[in-house]
Amino acid sequence: xxxxxxxxxxxxxxxxxxxxxxxxxxxxxxxxxxxxxxxxxxxxxxxxxxxxxxxxxxxxxxxxxxxxxxxxxxxxxxxxxxxxxxxxxxxxxxxxxxxxxxxxxxxxxxxxxxxxxxxxxxxxxxxxxxxxxxxxxxxxxxxxxxxxxxxxxxxxxxxxxxxxxxxxxxxxxxxxxxxxxxxxxxxxxxxxxxxxxxxxxxxxxxxxxxxxxxxxxxxxxxxxxxxxxxxxxxxxxx
Amino acid sequence: xxxxxxxxxxxxxxxxxxxxxxxxxxxxxxxxxxxxxxxxxxxxxxxxxxxxxxxxxxxxxxxxxxxxxxxxxxxxxxxxxxxxxxxxxxxxxxxxxxxxxxxxxxxxxxxxxxxxxxxxxxxxxxxxxxxxxxxxxxxxxxxxxxxxxxxxxxxxxxxxxxxxxxxxxxxxxxxxxxxxxxxxxxxxxxxxxxxxxxxxxxxxxxxxxxxxxxxxxxxxxxxxxxxxxxxxxxxxxx
Numbered sequence: 082x083x084x085x086x087x088x089x090x091x092x093x094x095x096x097x098x099x100x101x102x103x104x105x106x107x108x109x110x111x112x113x114x115x116x117x118x119x120x121x122x123x124x125x126x127x128x129x130x131x132x133x134x135x136x137x138x139x140x141x142x143x144x145x146x147x148x149x150x151x152x153x154x155x156x157x158x159x160x161x162x163x164x165x166x167x168x169x170x171x172x173x174x175x176x177x178x179x180x181x182x183x184x185x186x187x188x189x190x191x192x193x194x195x196x197x198x199x200x201x202x203x204x205x206x207x208x209x210x211x212x213x214x215x216x217x218x219x220x221x222x223x224x225x226x227x228x229x230x231x232x233x234x235x236x237x238x239x240x241x242x243x244x245x246x247x248x249x250x251x252x253x254x255x256x257x258x259x260x261x262x263x264x265x266x267x268x269x270x271x272x273x274x275x276x277x278x279x280x281x282x283x284x285x286x287x288x289x290x291x292x293x294x295x296x297x298x299x300x301x302x303x304x305x306x307x308x309x310x311x312x313x314x315x316x317x318x319x
Numbered sequence: 320x321x322x323x324x325x326x327x328x329x330x331x332x333x334x335x336x337x338x339x340x341x342x343x344x345x346x347x348x349x350x351x352x353x354x355x356x357x358x359x360x361x362x363x364x365x366x367x368x369x370x371x372x373x374x375x376x377x378x379x380x381x382x383x384x385x386x387x388x389x390x391x392x393x394x395x396x397x398x399x400x401x402x403x404x405x406x407x408x409x410x411x412x413x414x415x416x417x418x419x420x421x422x423x424x425x426x427x428x429x430x431x432x433x434x435x436x437x438x439x440x441x442x443x444x445x446x447x448x449x450x451x452x453x454x455x456x457x458x459x460x461x462x463x464x465x466x467x468x469x470x471x472x473x474x475x476x477x478x479x480x481x482x483x484x485x486x487x488x489x490x491x492x493x494x495x496x497x498x499x500x501x502x503x504x505x506x507x508x509x510x511x512x513x514x515x516x517x518x519x520x521x522x523x524x525x526x527x528x529x530x531x532x533x534x535x536x537x538x539x540x541x542x543x544x545x546x547x548x549x550x551x552x553x554x555x556x557x
Contacts, residue, residue: 132522173496174497174500175501177504177508180504180508188496214493223487224484224489225529226529230477230483230543233514233518233519234546235502236505237518237553238469238472239473239510240511240514243465245462245464245465246462248458249454255426257505258411259411259413259426259466259470260505261502262413264498265420265499266413266415266418267474267477269418270415272474272481277471277474278470278471280475284368286370291463295464301468303545307545
């Protein structure tokens with residue numbers, strides 16, 4: 082069984098320690114105590130905030146671990162001053178403490194300079210998941226940007242949708258089947274094929290009525306305008 | 320068994336005829352041929368585009384059907400000149416021909432002036448679904464606006480995310496588990512509680528890097544800015 086240090090008890094670190102717990106020997110350590118790592122471990126996974134990765138990495142005691150970080154936006158090169166084999170172990174998923182998920186579906190994007198390290202990180206990921214990809218820092222940056230649109234901004238839209246329900250007295254749960262189907266469709270259709278709604282129909286009457294309803298919420302009105310524009314542009318490019 | 324005319328063979332009409340097929344006697348008719356309705360039917364459901372509802376309704380032959388439309392944004396009053404009992408039968412869902420879904424989860428929002436008609440429409444909806452709500456034209460307008468943010472704009476973000484993957488060579492499917500989890504979390508957490516990502520962490524370094532990556536796509540850059548702003552505002556209002 083692999084021995085794994087996970088540094089950082091935030092959303093990512095906690096989720097990874099949960100994901101590995103049946104298939105590896107995991108030690109979950111606060112990012113403030115890098116000195117507590119098991120120096121005989123096979124892997125040391127740094128799952129701290131982007132700004133802290135470098136600092137934490139260079140405080141690690143000497144070990145023969147493969148040291149990797151889990152960030153979408155930080156290049157592998159940040160670890161290059163270490164004497165260890167280094168890599169990136171990026172799970173493309175949204176983690177929130179206390180929320181269970183099917184770890185076997187998480188796409189892992191792996192990066193390392195040495196092919197041997199890549200192989201080791203693949204083995205590590207395969208303890209959890211069936212979706213393992215070799216990546217590089219440039220691709221990972223783009224993946225991370227895509228994930229902000231797909232995940233963080235989708236959640237922001239859910240917040241706005243919830244605000245739109247305020248005056249109705251209906252609970253957010255009335256939108257849940259719609260949200261689930263919106264995403265389920267994308268297994269079968271491209272986003273372009275799946276697009277429905279007033280913008281793709283060029284239904285200016287409904288669009289204008291919606292913009293008027295948003296008069297008192299200028300930021301949401303502006304977001305409505307731009308996303309409508311992006312859908313219309315999609316159509317034009319066909 | 321109820322006899323039901325469904326007028327309109329678009330996404331909504333086709334889906335409703337599919338949903339009712341085991342529990343009712345359904346006649347699916349092109350919107351161009353309102354004269355072909357079964358005049359002895361219990362219900363005539365007008366599932367045509369918003370702009371065509373009125374025209375189609377007033378071309379219907381005399382019948383004792385309850386006549387209803389399925390639109391989110393058109394008031395019930397558009398049908399008030401008919402001699403029939405009238406109502407609205409609004410399914411809060413995204414329909415695409417050829418894409419199956421669990422009809423029993425669709426929330427139906429029902430409106431009618433007469434309580435007897437409301438009861439009849441409730442019975443009709445209960446043939447399909449467990450999620451039935453009484454609504455009015457004002458609430459329905461807000462529901463429809465919410466659904467544009469939750470569904471149509473979420474799909475638009477998926478399109479943008481897909482564009483961000485262009486240079487990586489990865490398929491959109493790498494984002495699917497993330498999308499599904501983003502939505503699944505909203506069963507357990509409010510959108511506010513579920514928010515993750517650089518904006519809610521106020522990670523200006525990542526945000527600035529993402530904005531720079533979007534330099535060549537000014538519309539997407541603007542959308543990124545405004546949605547980031549909306550997440551930051553959420554946080555401030557806490």
